[in-house]
Amino acid sequence: MSTVTLRWIGDLDQDKREQAGCVSSSSDQYRPKKIELKPGQKEIRIGRINTKIPPDYPIESCINSRMISRNHATIERSAKGGSILYDHSMNGTYVNYTRVLGGVTLKHGDIVCFGHLNGANLKPGEPVALFYSDLKYRVELSESPTKENVTGTAKKRKSYPAQPGSTVSSTQRSDNEDDSIGSSDSESAETKRPKSNTTSSASRTANRQKFKKPASSNRHKVEEDDGDSNDDLDDNSNSKRLSSWRFENY
Template sequence: MSTVSLLWVGDLNQDKRMANASMKISDERYRPKLIELKEGQKEIRIGRLNSTNPPHYLIESCINKRMISRNHATIERLANGGFMLYDHSMNGTYVNYMRVSGGVTLKHGDIVCFGHLNGANLKPGEDVTPFFSDLKYQVYIGSTRDAINSAANDASGERPSGNKRQRGASGGSLESPSSSRDKKGGSSKSGGRRRLEEDAVASEKSD
C-alpha cells in the first residue's frame, strides 16, 4: 500500500517584504516538515488549532494567523490507490498555483500551498500568479523513506519540474518569479533532510 507525503519547501524568506515575519523559530511547530497519509489511514485533516475536531497536522501561517481555517483541507485515500485533496477553507488550498475547486487528485511532484493573502477574493478553479509561502509543500507518492531520499537528491541536483502552470494567471500578493517554482527555497539542505528523518522516525513510533 502506497503513501503520500507532503514535504515542506517553504520559500517565504525569499520575499523581502516579509523578511520580518518569515521563518520565526516560534512558528516552527506550525510548519510541519512532513505531512503524511500513512499506510492504513483513510484520511488526514490539516488545519488551524481546533479543539472540537483537532487536525492530524496543525498549520498556521506567520503572515496572518487567520489565513488558515480550522478545518482547512483533508487528504483521502481512494479505492483505486490514488489520493484526493479536498479544500474546505476560506482562503483556499492551491495545487500548482490553482485554487482547488472541491477536490483534486494529487500527483507526484505537485506543489501544494495552504492559504493565500488574497484568497477570499480568488475563486475555486482560478489560477494565481506563483507566490512565496511559508506553507508550501511538494508531493511525493511512495514510502516516506523514498520521499526523503528523493528530496535529498533533488536538493543536491536539478529538481524535476512538477509544478506546472495551467493557464493565464490572476494577480495576487506575495508573488514570486516563475523560477522560484523550481527551487526549494527557505530550508537548509542537510538540516532539512535531518528534520525530515526525525519526523519520519517520530511518525513511525506513533503508529
C-alpha cells in the same frame, strides 16, 4: 498501497516584502516538515489548531494567523488507491498555483500551498501567479511493498543447509577447498620434513652397508702373517743348507 508525503519547501524567506521576516521570528511548530498519509490510513485533516475538530497536522501561517481555517483541508484515500486533496477553507488551498475546486488527485511533484493573502477574492479553480509561502509543500508518492512481494523476497533470501548427497554450491565448494588447501599445505610441510630426513639417513645407511669397504687391517695382517711364515721357511732352509755345508766340509 502508496504513501503520500507532503514535504515542506517553504520559501517565504525569499520574499523581499516586510512579512518575509516573520518566518525567522515564528515557531516551526505549526509548519510541519512532513505531512503524510500512510498505508492503512483513510484520511488526514489539516488546519488551524482547535479543540472542536483537532487536526492531524496543525498548521498556521506567520503572515496572518486567520489565513488558515480550523478545518482547512483533508487528504483522503480513493477507492482506486490514489489520494485526493479536498479544500474546505475560506482562503483556499492551491495545487500547482490553482485554487482547488472540490477535490484534486495528487501526483508526484505537485506543489501544494495552504492559504493566500488574497484568497477570499479568488474563485475555486482559478489559477494564480506564483507566490511565496511559508506553508508550501511538494508531493512525494512512494509505493509500499505488498505482503506477496515481501514473502517472495524472504523466500529467495532464505538459505537451507546442504543435505547428505546434495550438490554443494560452487561458492561453498571453493570456500571449503581454500580452507582445506591452507590446512593441507601446513600439514604436508610438517610431515614432509621428518620424512625426508628419515629417508635420507636410511638411504645413506643402506649405501654404507651395501658398499662396505673391506677391512684393510685383516688383509694386512694376513699378508704379514704370510710374509712371516715365508720368512720362517726361508730361515729354516738357509739353516739347513748351512748345516749341511758345514757337515760336508767337516
